[in-house]
Amino acid sequence: MLHTLFNLSDSQQTQDHLKQMMVSLTTLDENKDALLKALNTAKKEAIKLIETFQNALHAVLRKAAESSKQEVEEAYNNLEKEIMQEKQSLTKTNDVLQDTDKKLDKTVANRAQRFVRTIIAKKSIKAAEQIKQKMDDKKDGILMFKPNKSLIKSIKSLQGVGNVQIIKKKKHDLYKLRGSKDINMKVTDDSKDCDCCDCCITKHITINESGNKMLVADWNNGLVCFDAEGSYLTTVNDNALRNVYGACVDNRGNIFVTSVNSHNVIQYTEDGNKIGVVVKQTDGINCPMSVCYHQVLNRLFVIKFKSNVLKMYEIE
Structure with a gap:
């Protein structure tokens, strides 16, 4: 029984x-x-x-x-x-x-x-x-x-010199651009134009709710995901991703991916579901290479192919 x-x-x-x-x-x-x-x-x-x-x-x-x-x-x-x-x-x-x-x-x-x-x-x-x-x-x-x-x-x-804001967003809401700024990377001693490929933020805390996944930007195949032990999980790709070069994660598990020949930065969930395009070509990027997220200032830094300019985007 x-x-x-x-x-x-x-x-x-x-x-x-x-x-x-x-x-x-x-x-x-x-x-x-x-x-x-x-x-x-x-x-x-x-x-x-x-x-x-x-x-x-x-x-x-x-x-x-x-x-x-x-x-x-x-x-x-x-x-x-x-x-x-x-x-x-x-x-x-x-x-x-x-x-x-x-x-x-x-x-x-x-x-x-x-x-x-x-x-x-x-x-x-x-x-x-x-x-x-x-x-x-x-x-x-x-x-x-x-x-x-x-x-x-x-x-x-x-009563103050500005407004204190507490912005609450759902875990995977699509970010919106508030503004952008060009940062000239070429210094006085440079005899040639810049050909930078990557960037990072110091003192940056990455909070990845996706379970410590490792993300690999694969030029031909898209965004390839592995677990912390190196075991293959999945590959994220769609028609909007044409030649992936860079990827980073925000403090809520959202993934930002640069698509070089689509000239945009696309936002995905940690499970690989597409949320939408965050930065478009009309926002001032051509052939974006590296993307980096600053969790405190809520900014995206994007390096463009063979450019002296680093694009900084304020997002919310």
């Missing part, structure tokens, strides 16, 4: 399933530890970016302050020049009046000369009165600086 109710093979399958589940949970636990390390690294990177942004703000304020100082100097120089010109005019006019007064004194005994000098003196007085009237009516410039209080108010109202 017991043999009919209890099958030993079923028991063995249950035990095997139990062991597989234990391995899976252990792997997940290890992944969580790695994620905690990555989270700590991301926090340090975020603080570093904030400090860099803070320094940039200080630089902007310093530049704005220097611009205001320069404006003060220019205003001062203009006013100083204007006042000095007026002083020169006053000095010249006063010299004319003094000379006229002296000459009048010398003509006391000569009535005819005194008549002529009196007419000249009246003209000098009239010219001086015009200058005096002009300066009396003129509003003198006063140098003042008025701080931009609205700027101070805006700065005080800031």
Whole structure:
């Protein structure tokens, strides 16, 4: 009766399933530890970016302050020049009046000369009165600086210098491009153009939920997968993969593969199921060779065939 109710093979399958589940949970636990390390690294990177942004703000304020100082100097120089010109005019006019007064004194005994000098003196007085009237009516410039209080108010109202984002994605959502940047790899001492084939990230933690698979980019056959012991598992290939050259894994088990003659980077699951194209030829890559993923900054670095430019893509 017991043999009919209890099958030993079923028991063995249950035990095997139990062991597989234990391995899976252990792997997940290890992944969580790695994620905690990555989270700590991301926090340090975020603080570093904030400090860099803070320094940039200080630089902007310093530049704005220097611009205001320069404006003060220019205003001062203009006013100083204007006042000095007026002083020169006053000095010249006063010299004319003094000379006229002296000459009048010398003509006391000569009535005819005194008549002529009196007419000249009246003209000098009239010219001086015009200058005096002009300066009396003129509003003198006063140098003042008025701080931009609205700027101070805006700065005080800031709750931060940016937004802290926690982006949650499903395990195998297709990444989207946020932006890209060209990095020139050619240095001053290079006499020829670059012909780089591969790249990697230092201090990079790879969290591969696929069970420590080894990925081999096979030019003719596609992406070949082996287990940690080197046993063949499967080959990933489709019409979109034309001459595979590079492959890397993100922190959720997604695989990025470069297809040289399809001019794109394709995203797959750890089981080899195609998710979609992450980077297309229209995104600025021709004949992509190596691909590398930065798990903290969420960036893909792609080396192109015989190019001086390394393409950096921000993804989310």
